[in-house]
Amino acid sequence: MSGDGRPIGVFDSGMGGLTVLRALAARLPRERFVYLGDTARLPYGTKSAETVQAYALQATRLLVGEGVKMVVVACNTASAVALYVLQEAWDPVPVIGVIEPGARAGVAATKNRRIAVIATEGTVKGGAYARAIRRLMGDAHVVQQPCQVFVALAEEGWAESPATLAAAKHYLEPLFDGADAPDTLVLGCTHFPVLASTIRRTVGAAIALVDSAETTAAAVEEALAANGLALGPEQPVQGPAIRFFATDAPERFARVGAIFLGREIDEGAVELVDLRKA
Numbered sequence: 001m002s003g004d005g006r007p008i009g010v011f012d013s014g015m016g017g018l019t020v021l022r023a024l025a026a027r028l029p030r031e032r033f034v035y036l037g038d039t040a041r042l043p044y045g046t047k048s049a050e051t052v053q054a055y056a057l058q059a060t061r062l063l064v065g066e067g068v069k070m071v072v073v074a075c076n077t078a079s080a081v082a083l084y085v086l087q088e089a090w091d092p093v094p095v096i097g098v099i100e101p102g103a104r105a106g107v108a109a110t111k112n113r114r115i116a117v118i119a120t121e122g123t124v125k126g127g128a129y130a131r132a133i134r135r136l137m138g139d140a141h142v143v144q145q146p147c148q149v150f151v152a153l154a155e156e157g158w159a160e161s162p163a164t165l166a167a168a169k170h171y172l173e174p175l176f177d178g179a180d181a182p183d184t185l186v187l188g189c190t191h192f193p194v195l196a197s198t199i200r201r202t203v204g205a206a207i208a209l210v211d212s213a214e215t216t217a218a219a220v221e222e223a224l225a226a227n228g229l230a231l232g233p234e235q236p237v238q239g240p241a242i243r244f245f246a247t248d249a250p251e252r253f254a255r256v257g258a259i260f261l262g263r264e265i266d267e268g269a270v271e272l273v274d275l276r277k278a
């Protein structure tokens with residue numbers, strides 16, 4: 001019987017990456033997942049590239065130690081500044097980030113070759129989305145806007161509150177003003193898909209919204225097949241569908257994580273880990 005029954009590791013700075021896990025589990029319903037949220041050190045989006053690289057290495061070391069067959073870096077900030085470090089460190093375990101799939105989907109969606117990217121401060125500062133988009137479409141015009149306040153609004157569960165609408169107008173209206181405005185908006189942060197309805201209300205129906213969670217799930221499916229790591233069709237599955245690890249506050253992880261995963265998380269099922277020992 002062929003196929004690889006080992007779980008897929010998914011790493012994020014906290015709970016936001018559960019939007020990626022949700023998309024992965026929907027697309028690959030028989031695969032097993034180990035999810036690690038580095039809740040003790042969140043947010044990554046305001047930290048330096050060096051710090052995020054060090055944190056990401058520790059976090060993914062734990063996943064590799066759990067015997068995962070692939071690591072998915074669900075965090076846009078960590079993907080933006082640490083992907084190559086992680087790929088080198090864990091070779092031959094494939095490490096997939098969210099930037100490249102999001103950039104690919106943005107390029108596929110745009111008709112006027114103008115793409116807006118909203119993300120954390122760290123992701124915007126590193127410029128990884130703009131580089132990835134221009135690699136695929138050399139003459140693309142890319143505008144980037146940090147929207148750090150969206151992270152807190154999403155964690156509060158304020159998907160459609162007046163405060164979220166005001167923040168969306170503040171950040172997004174200037175980006176989509178004028179005849180040369182982008183026709184595509186990449187949601188370049190784990191948290192932003194949760195705010196999609198307010199973002200849509202603000203930018204209007206004509207703008208293509210690209211959710212990097214969905215596009216990453218498709219990229220993971222391709223990478224599993226390309227590396228001979230997919231679960232075989234007849235292969236029996238073992239262990240829980242998802243194991244959750246957090247580096248702090250399992251209660252908050254379960255409560256806030258439900259917003260991003262779209263279903264309840266049992267606090268007792270969240271294992272507390274100390275990455276300083278990883």
Ligand code: DGL
Binds near residue numbers: 012013074188
């Ligand atoms: N996970 C982060 C990202 O996608 C958002 C939260 C944070 O700043 O840690 O960039």
